[in-house]
Amino acid sequence: xxxxxxxxxxxxxxxxxxxxxxxxxxxxxxxxxxxxxxxxxxxxxxxxxxxxxxxxxxx
Numbered sequence: 777x778x779x780x781x782x783x784x785x786x787x788x789x790x791x792x793x794x795x796x797x798x799x800x801x802x803x804x805x806x807x808x809x810x811x812x813x814x815x816x817x818x819x820x821x822x823x824x825x826x827x828x829x830x831x832x833x834x835x
Contacts, residue, residue, distance in 0.1 A: 790826040793819055 797819050804812050 788822065788826060790823055790830055793823040793826055797823065 797816065800812060800816055800819065801808075808816055
């Protein structure tokens, strides 16, 4: 996942992104490589944006 992939208004839900984050940690056995950490950080940014979007939609 590259930074170019991140666009305002994530297409994926916070729930779907959370599942991907959990799967990444499970696959990595709790220890993230440099590449896994980069993917994790991007997923986390996208997840946070999705959470904000869902809060705004609910309001």
